[in-house]
Amino acid sequence: MNTDCIAIAHRGASEYAPENTVAAFDLALRLRARHFELDVQETRDGQLAVIHDDTVDRTTNGTGKVADLALAELQALDAGSWFGEAFAGARIPTLEEVFRRYRRKADFHVEIKGKGTRITGLVAELVRLLEVAGQVTVTSFQRERLEEMRQVAPELPCGWLVVNVDDAVIERAQALGLAQICPKAAAVTPELVARLHGLGFAVRAWGVGTEEAMRQVVEAGADGMTVNFPDKLLAYLASR
Ligand code: G3P
Numbered sequence: 001m002n003t004d005c006i007a008i009a010h011r012g013a014s015e016y017a018p019e020n021t022v023a024a025f026d027l028a029l030r031l032r033a034r035h036f037e038l039d040v041q042e043t044r045d046g047q048l049a050v051i052h053d054d055t056v057d058r059t060t061n062g063t064g065k066v067a068d069l070a071l072a073e074l075q076a077l078d079a080g081s082w083f084g085e086a087f088a089g090a091r092i093p094t095l096e097e098v099f100r101r102y103r104r105k106a107d108f109h110v111e112i113k114g115k116g117t118r119i120t121g122l123v124a125e126l127v128r129l130l131e132v133a134g135q136v137t138v139t140s141f142q143r144e145r146l147e148e149m150r151q152v153a154p155e156l157p158c159g160w161l162v163v164n165v166d167d168a169v170i171e172r173a174q175a176l177g178l179a180q181i182c183p184k185a186a187a188v189t190p191e192l193v194a195r196l197h198g199l200g201f202a203v204r205a206w207g208v209g210t211e212e213a214m215r216q217v218v219e220a221g222a223d224g225m226t227v228n229f230p231d232k233l234l235a236y237l238a239s240r
């Protein structure tokens, strides 16, 4: 029986509050989800902003690419109204703000976005400055970012976000010394989980869009998943 599946609030409790905002992370904690997934990107002025898309268009009242905007410009935007009136005025947080606010309360699954090569070093520097290494796992779809992270911060566990897992993924993950492989939920089967566990990897799913997918990932024996509705996952785990 799998009782150890970690509920990772995806961009915070993003089913109920605007993603990647303090409102979404505060709510995750209130829902008793003490693992947060968040997306980080480098701003024009070399700061680390917590935002998912390459542009601010979908999740704020502004327009433009994150990489072309300074942090002050990003933080002048309203990142809550798009989701609901009740969240008007929510701001894009920095990674430092999120670490400082939750470092004694949560674990962080930091996904590196963007194409810049400096971001991994900036994240590693901040993790060390704030002494949160024990609470941070770094993930990315980009193998290059994980290679950089393994170089600059070998102490940090890293997970590779992939759609499917094949031999090539496993070989590259082994070569990089990754702690986790993070397949899309649809690919997570008991056989895959057993194989990856046998090789020493944790298995952490993403792309869990429905409660059915959530249950399937749990029953396959995965170690965790990002989910927009962590309360439902926690209730399901408690009911088993
Ligand atoms: O858990 C990883 C997941 O967040 C990856 O997809 O697009 O939500 O960043 P995305």
Ligand code: CA
Pocket (backbone or CB within 6 Å): 037, 038, 039, 111
């Ligand atoms: Ca993400």
